[in-house]
Amino acid sequence: MPFYKYVAVEGSGRKIRGVIEAENKVKAISVLAERGLMVVRVEEQKNFKRRSPFFQVSINEIATFCRQLSIMISAGIRIKEALNILARQEVFSRRFRKIITEILVNVETGDTLADAFRKTGAFDNVLISMLEAGEEGGVLDRTLRKAAEFYESVKRLQDEVKSAMAYPLFVLFFAVVIVLVISFYILPSLVRAFGTSIPLSPTIQALLKANKFLSKNWPWFSVLVVGVVVILFIIMRSRYGVYIKEYLSFLFPPVRNLRRNMGLERFARTLGILISSGVRITDAIKMAAHASDSPSIVRKSDEMVQKISEGKTLRDTFAESGVFPQLIYEMIGTGEETGKVDEVMERVADFYEDIVRNSVKRLVSLVEPLLIAGVGGFVAFLAYSIYTTVFQLQRSIGG
Incomplete structure (x- = not known):
């Protein structure tokens, strides 16, 4: 059926625009009128193609x-x-x-x-x-x-991960603020107190140059920082953010393991809910693979569907894929024997959800001391550089 672009007015007087698919223009106007809309204009859209929204639905x-x-x-x-x-x-x-x-x-x-x-x-x-x-x-x-x-x-698990990471992110933000205050306020005041002719270490010189540059160009630099933050926020909330997060997770092994377990949890829960809803097993596996956001599972999904279509059991198919741990294919084999694959997958999903929760707690307990140690090390390095500068000043004055 053709698509028609329309402009209509609601009862409140608000003008709305949209696209409707109908058999003809008269049918399109009739449907819009049934919704209580006063049609202003209807035009047929040639070669209209619907596009997936850039932002994901909440x-x-x-x-x-x-x-x-x-x-x-x-x-x-x-x-x-x-x-x-x-x-x-x-x-x-x-x-x-x-x-x-x-x-x-x-x-x-x-x-x-x-x-x-x-x-x-x-x-x-x-x-x-x-x-x-x-x-x-x-x-x-x-x-x-x-x-x-x-x-x-799915939302509950995401919220638990976000809430667990809130404190480490706050520590990181607070640490950055402390370092900026020391670098761009305390340090320049200390150098001015001793005069501009004192010998400075390369670190202190670099910080002073950065301070001078930001003092002269802070409006442009602020706009740049805000722009970068906004762009990153938009990209991460879009459908492309999934691939970026997947790539970044491979740089840190604990995060990689966490995302792997989250992928298994999503796969098992999605497969269970689809099977219990009456979706064919081959279609359910494909959709569960894509819902897992795991590239390895997605790559193997077509091969798994082919083997199942040829008559192989679910257990053997999952075992031969090489992307699932023994627990999953043994459990799904039990589900095949009892005719309760959906219930078994739900329990496997609950199991991996608990693993994800514990992994997040361990990751947070690992990140917190690393952040504190990193901030403390940088502050100690600054203190050492300042002490070295003051010591050199004392030697030059004594000489």
Whole structure:
């Protein structure tokens, strides 16, 4: 079906713009009018292609949305009415409310809920596949509840990692402030007190030159620092930030092990929730691999799917992949024998979630003394350089 770009006015008088897919222009206007919008302009968009948003949708908003939609559907509210209500909820950001509105428009044009989600380009394949299975099986409310529990679990683990790293980051920030105060305020005052003709060590000279440069160019330097911080923040919150974090984690072995365990946890939990939702095992493995954010698992996913299609058991397939520890393929073998692969994967995910928590605690206990030692060492080095300078001054005065 063709796409139409529209400009319409809400009942509150706010002008909105968007793109709608419809059979023809008349159908597009009809759907928009049913939503209580006064259509100003509708134009067909030639060669229109939907693009995935640069920024990822908040996991917290996805979990809240799935939870509320599940409750409304189980209470007997029609999907269109439920989406219309959720599109006005202030608990969601303006961007996410716009996405819900786009889902509603897609549903009103005849799309299934899964297709409507897919067309927005804002949701991952895990959620979309769960919705497809839920719609086919007539258990959409239960599927949405499982999705909410899944994303809440992911968010809970992320929050624990962030809260654990908050104190080391504060120590690092405080240390940087101390070093800057010593380097650019205390040290120049001390040198001025002894005069400009005293012999200075290379370290002190370098710090004084940096102080002089920043004193003259601090407006431009401040703009540069703020710009770099903003750009890094934007990139890390985008979908490209995942690859950057993955690359940086390989530089530090404890972080590499932590990310590996987090990948196994996400893979096991995603695989379990997809299988329990009725998704085919081959599709579930592919999507779970991509949800793990682990390059090694993603690379092996196609090979694993091929072996399963040829008739190999899950246990043998996982064992031969070489990317999973023995615990996972032995447990999944037990799940095959008992017919409870989904439950087994959920327990494996809980196990690795505990490992991740403990790894974060150990990592924090390792980072804190390293930061303190690094800051203390730099301050001691500055103190030694100042003492050496004063000692040379005393010798020159004595001479």
